[in-house]
Amino acid sequence: MSGAKTIVEVCSKLTVVSDTPTRPGKTFSLSLLDHTMGLHTLHIVFYYRHKWSNSDDLGRLRESLADVLNYYPPITGRFQKGEDGNWVVACNDAGVRILKSNVHTTLDDWLKSAEGSEERDLTVWEDMPEDPTLWSPFRIQLNEFEGEGMAIGLSCSHMHADPTCATIFFKSWTETYRRDAIKHSPFFHPPGLRGRPSPNTNTESAKYYAAKSKAEPPSPVKMSTATFRFSEAAIQKCLSEVQNQCPDATPFDVLAALFWTSAVRAKTAPEAIPEQKRSLSICIDIRKLMHAPLPHGYFGNALYFSLVSSEAGKMDEGGLAYVAGLVRSHMSSLKEEDFWSAIDWIESQKEGGKFAPAWRMYGPELTCANMEHLFSYSAMLEELKPVHVSYHIGNVEGEGLILVLPSPEEGLGRTVMVTLPEDQTVQLCKDPAILSLQPTMLLCGKSNSFSLSS
Incomplete structure (x- = not known):
């Protein structure tokens, strides 16, 4: 269009x-x-x-x-x-x-x-x-x-x-x-979310935030976005495929693994050596993950970013089940102290009471945000719930952004929005591993198939 x-x-x-x-x-x-x-x-x-x-x-x-x-x-x-x-x-x-x-x-x-x-x-x-x-x-x-x-x-x-x-x-x-x-x-x-009187900044969490704050801005490239809607049956199929190696996998785990590996394949760079590190930044909402949970209505930001990495050879050899297990293990390992340590580190960067200049949180590494919990389809006009809800983050640079979102379908159905460098988005939309789950593709241009029930 x-x-x-x-x-x-x-x-x-x-x-x-x-x-x-x-x-x-x-x-x-x-x-x-x-x-x-x-x-x-x-x-x-x-x-x-x-x-x-x-x-x-x-x-x-x-x-x-x-x-x-x-x-x-x-x-x-x-x-x-x-x-x-x-x-x-x-x-x-x-x-x-x-x-x-x-x-x-x-x-x-x-x-x-x-x-x-x-x-x-x-x-x-x-x-x-x-x-x-x-x-x-x-x-x-x-x-x-x-x-x-x-x-x-x-x-x-x-x-x-x-x-x-x-x-x-x-x-x-x-x-x-x-x-x-x-x-x-x-x-x-x-x-409600500020540094503690006795801060702890000697953690991997604090080190990651320190590294993000110093990351060099990536070279600007044209980004594009594609949207995939997966049915409950498709997600169930994906979960069953990894059941033996990762019995506790969630829809987010398998979708993060699927799109992480697909984004890697979409790159035009030469094949990676087996020992090369591949990394994914994972973004989660921590309102309900604190010992004293914050209300859903907490106004402002309550996002936490962390990094999961693996050797390229292990990812290629282990396939979807290995990468889903990697994501599940990382998600299970996150503790409240990790969240507070990141907050402590940000607080420690103040000078004369003034916060340090903002840095790019979405990037430069590929970022995957878990937004499954959003009440997107509860926003009804009269008795009509939305037929679709899109989310875009401005100023995403570097390797790109994956958003795992709710779907209008009840249960395990999910929507995934992916923003990548334009040439990689084109390749991602052709990835056999994604297409085998028969997603409905929305807002992807005229060349892609489409179906949307009324």
């Missing part, structure tokens, strides 16, 4: 503020983990097989947004620097920018024929300027397709929110739209 730039036509813009004014002078300090995500942005698109019948429907959306924003003062605020030089949000009710656009194609044709990069036309965004005091860090785009179809794009600075936080905000908006109670209320407590 090479004409996507012209078929998405913005027709109106407005700003929505909360119904109830925030107390003057209220601020919200960004946490230590928020500051580490400063180079990245977050973009989510929720697709519905729904048509606005009249202007009253749009009015309800705006009214319910203004209502839910009463509970989220930082979303309508603006960034400013605090006395210590760190970012804070001035909760000044400046509002959320909203665009309304028409998409001159049907929902099914878009999901079938659009490229993953073209999807960003549904999520308005402007990079943060040097002076962000008038800049809206949260933006929403309402997109209406021809026929019965709509998509709501949500974009924000990753410093403001991680995928869990942004998804729960959106779900709370749809709950307010349906006049239901908000199930996961926001929890504002940035000090």
Whole structure:
């Protein structure tokens, strides 16, 4: 769909503020983990097989947004620097920018024929300027397709929110739209994840974060994204194939292993020597992995990154079962002390109370994020759940990003979004190991097969 730039036509813009004014002078300090995500942005698109019948429907959306924003003062605020030089949000009710656009194609044709990069036309965004005091860090785009179809794009600075936080905000908006109670209320407590009085930075976790912070920026290359939806039967088949060697494997384990090995094959570099190290950065949400779990509604970032490595020869010889076992062993070995040690190390990099400059968290090594837990398909409009939800991370460089996400299908079904250098994405979409699971391929361009039940 090479004409996507012209078929998405913005027709109106407005700003929505909360119904109830925030107390003057209220601020919200960004946490230590928020500051580490400063180079990245977050973009989510929720697709519905729904048509606005009249202007009253749009009015309800705006009214319910203004209502839910009463509970989220930082979303309508603006960034400013605090006395210590760190970012804070001035909760000044400046509002959320909203665009309304028409998409001159049907929902099914878009999901079938659009490229993953073209999807960003549904999520308005402007990079943060040097002076962000008038800049809206949260933006929403309402997109209406021809026929019965709509998509709501949500974009924000990753410093403001991680995928869990942004998804729960959106779900709370749809709950307010349906006049239901908000199930996961926001929890504002940035000090919940901060360095300890007796820090421990002599760990592999701290060493990995130190190495990431010093990594040289990779040479820029054009990246592209492909989306694969796997049925419960396909995931069950994958799990059964590794059962003997890895009986405790989860859907994330096998999908991380499958796409890690497929991404390696997609590279055009010469064949690796057996002793060469291959590495995968794994990103997880730690809200519910702490001894004192954080609420789902914890506002901000609660992501932890760790590294799993293996020799190329062992991966090639052991196949999917070996690599899935490698991922499972790594995931099982993660302890709360690993999380706190990383936090301690970030805290230790402060100078005069100011956090160190942000570095690239997604990269430069291939990164795989476990986002299976997201409440993406609980964000229902009326009684309709989304037919598809996409997640994009801005400023991904290096070897690329794999996102393992929920699927509209109940049970073991999963969606995987992969962002790689463009030539490698093309090869990945032809990988026999992936195609043997008969995935539905979405937003991969006209050349790939497609099916999507209504």
